[in-house]
Amino acid sequence: MAHSMNSISGKTEATKTYRRDIPNTWWLKKGSYFLFILREISSVFVALYAIFLLIQLCALSGGQERYESTAAVFKSGWMIILHVVIWVFVMYNMVTWFRISGRIFGAKPLSPVLVTISNYIIWLIVSIGIIFLLLKG
Amino acid sequence: MGEEITLNITRYNPDKDGKYTTQRYSIPYKNDWSILDALNYVKAELDGSLTYRWSCRMAVCGSCGMMVNGTPRLTCSTYLNEFYPKEITIEPLANFPVIRDLVVDINDFMAKLKSAKPWIIRKNKRDEDDTSKEYLQTTGQMDKYYQQTLCINCTLCYAACPVYGLHPDFLGPAVIALGHRYNKDSRDEGKADRREVLASEHGVWKCTVVGDCTEVCPKHVDPSAAIQRTKVDSAINWFFSFLTGRK
Ligand code: SF4
């Protein structure tokens, strides 16, 4: 109901308003809504990766035998495919949040592009550092 | 016969049949006509009962917002030539109840706007009435909030926000952006007053950063950024009040 003033009588009158339902498929209506839902789903894969990492760390602390049997599971075909899927979603999650962080912290004197680019540079430096450590080890 | 363009316009009259329908109108195509000009042509020449809001015709008053081919737009600054020769669908702004044809009920928005206290608050209430006092501000201080002062309350950002559509309790983009505008004003001392509204369960934390509010804003207010910055402020405040035990 909306209320409006009748200009002749001066009385307030109730008007019957029309409410439109939002279909469950609202997120398929626009590309940006779909990408948003994809970002939300991607966080499930980020969590999954964190769980996998924890499982491996636990296995590592459980001795060589336990680690090797866990590693065998992680080397199986379906696990590799799952990790590729996880990687794609984690990358997507990262790209979207780097862009959003530009928006959040990119106020003057900084700019959104500057903040987003700095994120990528830090990510690159950390990644190269980790790769270097792994190769060295 | 010159070129023509077809408009598909939503019709709803609660006093007549109460049906929510679409009506087709063929009108002359003029390269320099805005959608609002086209609606004015329909009203003047074809159907005087068509109801819609408008006033300034120059993207200032914020009253002519409608869904144009599914996107919230100001109809006075959206032109037929963007769509011609394709048909144009004009609907009332999404996420708001429809009063009649293309007119929506924005009372909910107005009430929320007031709740965020979008005005300068001083701790000493006498300051607010004392017009002789001057509050100097540097351009740097003004830069902090200037972007949000451009808001014209057109509510396009509400029509673009699926969170507001699904959870009408959400304060929504423009209200938070305007609360943020006053929080960032060096003359203001009302941050704590606004916090209970902006940081409430219906405030900033309901936003899931879809970002469409910023995309559709005709004044480049960037409400999405204002919401995220208010989240950062509110998180910092929570952290310090947790450490120091102050409310
Ligand atoms: S923030 Fe932009 S879209 Fe939202 S009401 Fe203000 S001017 Fe309109």
Ligand code: FES
């Ligand atoms: S008529 Fe005023 S903004 Fe369009």
